[in-house]
Amino acid sequence: MFVGHYAVGFAAKHLAPRASLGVLMAAPVLLDLLWPVFLALGWEQVRIDPGNTAVSPLDFVPGGPRVGLGLWNSIPGTLTVELAMYAAGIWLYVSITRASDWTGRLSLWAFVAFSLLLYLGALFGPPPPDIRTLMVSAFSGWLVPAWAWWFDRHRDVRANSVNYS
Numbered sequence: 001m002f003v004g005h006y007a008v009g010f011a012a013k014h015l016a017p018r019a020s021l022g023v024l025m026a027a028p029v030l031l032d033l034l035w036p037v038f039l040a041l042g043w044e045q046v047r048i049d050p051g052n053t054a055v056s057p058l059d060f061v062p063g064g065p066r067v068g069l070g071l072w073n074s075i076p077g078t079l080t081v082e083l084a085m086y087a088a089g090i091w092l093y094v095s096i097t098r099a100s101d102w103t104g105r106l107s108l109w110a111f112v113a114f115s116l117l118l119y120l121g122a123l124f125g126p127p128p129p130d131i132r133t134l135m136v137s138a139f140s141g142w143l144v145p146a147w148a149w150w151f152d153r154h155r156d157v158r159a160n161s162v163n164y165s
Helices: 003-015 021-026 030-041 075-096 102-124 131-152
Strands: 046-048 058-060 097-099 155-157
Touching: 003 021, 003 075, 003 102, 003 131, 021 131, 030 131, 046 131, 075 097, 075 102, 097 102, 102 131
Parallel strands: none
Antiparallel strands: 046 058, 097 155
């Protein structure tokens, strides 16, 4: 559910090669980073409702219109779109950067593997036991921009890259 967001962060490096990947990752997930804060403050509400959609057991109940492609109603559709986006984003990132050391090589692929494991675990694993656990685990999303910033510092922008910004 988040690898599609991370795909945008990875792909953005192609358009802004000098920008930190940490910032580029934080931008598409900014609302997801703020969401647990809003939950903690009581500004946002969610119910754990397994079966609410095929993909997510969460029912967002603050009201308002539901917009989007409806991909959460289809596991094959969600997997196809999000994994294709993630692969394309990673490909764009790798095409514009190269590892300057082992940290830059291994930590990128560790991030990719870990995020895919979390994605598949969220998709096929059990729902969170309660809202508090959901909220606490959602705060871990703040580690993503930090991790991306860290491994991006161990990767160089390829000399033949074009800076569109």
